[in-house]
Amino acid sequence: MFSKPFRVKSNTVIKGSDRRKLKADISAAFPSLCADELSELIPNKEELNVVKIYAHKGDAVTLYVLHKNPLFFEVEKRLHPTVYVLWRYPALLPTFKTWSPVLQKLIGGADLMLPGVVVPSSGLPHVKQGDSCAVTSVNNIAPVAVGTAAVSSAEMHSLGMKGRGVCVIHTYMDSLWAFGDKSGPPSLPDTESKAQGENGEECKSEEEEEEEGDKCVEEEENPGKSVTDQIWSGTEALSLAEQEEEKDEKGNEEEEENHDDQRTPQEIMDTLLVQCFLHALKSKVKKSDLPLLTSTFLRNHMFSCCPTGKQLDIKKSSYKKLSKFLQAMQQQHNLVRVKELTKGVESIVEVDWKNPELRFFTVPEETDDDEAAPVQHGGEGETLYHPPEITTLYSVSARLESLFLDANKRKGTILQPAEVRGIITEYVKKNELVDEINKNYVTINPTLCDCLLEKSEYHEVESLKWDDLFSRTMGRMQECYEVVYPGQRPIIKKGHIEPIDISVASRGSNKKVTLIKNLEVYQLDPASVATALQHRVQASSVLQPIPGAKDKVLVQIQGNQIHKVGSLLLDHYQIPRKYIQGLDKALKGGKKK
CATH class of the missing domain: 2.30.130.10 (PUA domain)
Structure with missing residues (x-):
């Protein structure tokens, strides 16, 4: 859960009543703790903080922190001790x-x-x-x-x-x-x-x-040995056969991942920052571009050099600010020279193209940044995204059950629209309800009256047009939908399918941000969409959990980017326009605001 950096939502000092409740909860969860040990863990007069965080997958977690050390964390109303507590007890x-x-x-x-x-x-x-x-x-x-x-x-x-x-x-x-x-950890002999x-x-x-x-x-890697099941994976256990098959192909990649695991997230971001910096200087910037605004260099060049599936965020590095990073590149590596040509605005005025670090830097092999198709889960060798086939279905309701009895369709039976029309047509013909004078009308019999008419219409409506008959029938049925993804079994759910919702909101200082929700309904990975948008619009993006919606997050990206978001969803992911809500809020010409 905490293998990747988390986002802090709030950090407050706990109240006296909440402190007492926490003590009671800890005592109930861990009855082996005596009163003295409990008082030592949660002292009455020392500052105890409650920190609410969101893990990288969107899980809401509450931390209880004493002397800057997290003691307990609460997930789904369940308390767990941290290693700091377990080292004491x-x-x-x-x-x-x-x-x-x-x-x-x-x-x-x-x-x-x-x-x-x-x-x-x-x-x-x-x-x-x-x-x-x-x-x-x-x-x-x-x-x-x-x-x-x-x-x-x-x-x-x-x-x-x-x-x-x-x-x-x-x-x-x-x-x-x-x-x-x-x-x-302390040394506690067994x-x-x-x-x-x-x-x-x-x-x-x-x-x-x-x-x-x-x-x-x-x-664990030798099938002939006795301990053949000792196979560990970051997310799931692979079978021995699968691991043997993939061992040669992914050996180097696993070594890199293990090396990454030993580094802190900050160190990993520092490495990514330097890689994008060198990549941008070597392949994006020309002498004729100088002097180049540092903000333009970051937005138009460094972001576009970020590898697919990764997200460049200077705030998560040890430098925290672009100016400090460029200052380090200037003083420690002599790669660039930065100067303040206008008050408060820095520009790169010189690049040392002969610097060994830059000369011998190898540009990673990447597909075209803007048009690179983000894979569903960022895994190697996965197929590109294909939009689902969505079909509207109808379920027989209790009120209409008598109308479908002749076709042996009971309450809850799910039918295609064509099947509904066929059953109604057959019912009308079997009961000779077609109007003899005007065949565009159907005579209402007692069953149709009970199923399709309102009480106020009982003595007024004697016939209905065919179209009205069908629309009334489907309007009184439970609407469902079927989603079919390539190579997967159909998924049928009740109700309307939620469209992808795109909206614009205001943040501090009246800054606009674009919010995208419900990507998961169409099996789109929000992280992949966020990375693709970041490359296209050269603006930062973040993932935020949706309150009350389990396993769902929204993508937030700076500026009014509805035009770009719509283009990505319609043209690249090929989502039908009727399943995208909010495209009408785009600025004319697709310009940022």
Whole structure:
């Protein structure tokens, strides 16, 4: 959950009544804590902050912070301790032991698989599915991960210790840990392991345990070994066959990902910033462009050099501001010279084209930035987006059931519009209700009267036109819709399909922003759409959760960009215009405001 940076919504000091409620909640969730320990964790007279954040996937999380260290975090009204608390009270949660090399996988965002669990002589801790638990190493009982049990202890044994054991939520060295003082885990030796050594049983040294853990990782890649299920992934466990098949192709990519996992998000953003900077200087900027406004350089050149699937955000780097970054490039690397030609406005006035860093920089192979098709989930080798086929359907309602009985269509039966018209036509002909004088009219019999007419029309309306008959019938049925994506089974849902909603809102200082909602309904990845828009309009974009809408986020991009958004959705993603709402609010000519 915290493997990527999160966004802070608010940070306030907790009130006295809320502090008491928090104490009661912690006491109920963790009954092993005594009154003194509880008072030590939540002191009465020291400042305790409540920080509301949004995780990178949009989950709303509440943090309780003391002395700048997050103590507990609340997700979906459930409290979990952080590693900072568990280092003080390591017995607070049931713990699962694993090898040290496995911990590196967990820190990288993986779940703990059962083959990687070291079963002590006392047996596995007693947990039920969904219970909070911690993960430690065989050498140190200081927990380094917090999660929930994927299955109960009994099921772990019945599954033969295969499959997922702990769904990891928070780990040492993730973004939540980095929100605190970034201290490391204390050294807390495993007393049980020591006891085994004293009793004459085999007790391995730290180096031997390290070797055992390395073997554990090696064996997960060898199908002939006994521990074939020890396969960890950041989001899911891959089968052994799949991993063997993809190992050669993705070996280099996995090494890069593991290297990224060891760096902080800030360091990763710094690297991306330098890459885009060098890329822009080498392939976008010419001598004739100088002097070049720094803001124009960022907007028109650096943003367009950002790799597909990534988002350049200077605020998330260690520099925080473009001016500080360019100053570092000037003073430390002598790549550019920046000068204030107009008061308060900086420009790049000189570029050292012979600088070794610039000369030997290799431009990454990318498709055309503006027209590059963002893949659905950013994965390698995925097919391009194809719009769904959407069909309006109708469900037989209780009021109309008698009208459809002859066709054996009961309440709740879902029909195509053509089927509805066919059944009604057959009913009219079977009951000889076509008007003999004017065949464009249908005579109303008692069944049609009860199903289609209002009470005020009972004694006034004796016949209806065919079109009116069909429209009244469908108007009294439950509307549904069927969505079909290429290669997938049809999805049928009741009600109207939500259109993609595009709107313009005002923020501070009357700045305009464009908001896009309901992309998920059409299986569009908001992050991919945001990146594509950022490249097209050269403006920053962010993802924000929609209150009350689970698993949905909206894309916010600076300025009135409705014209560009409409062009992307209509031309690139080929979404039909009738499923896009708000295109009429675009500025004339598609200009920014």
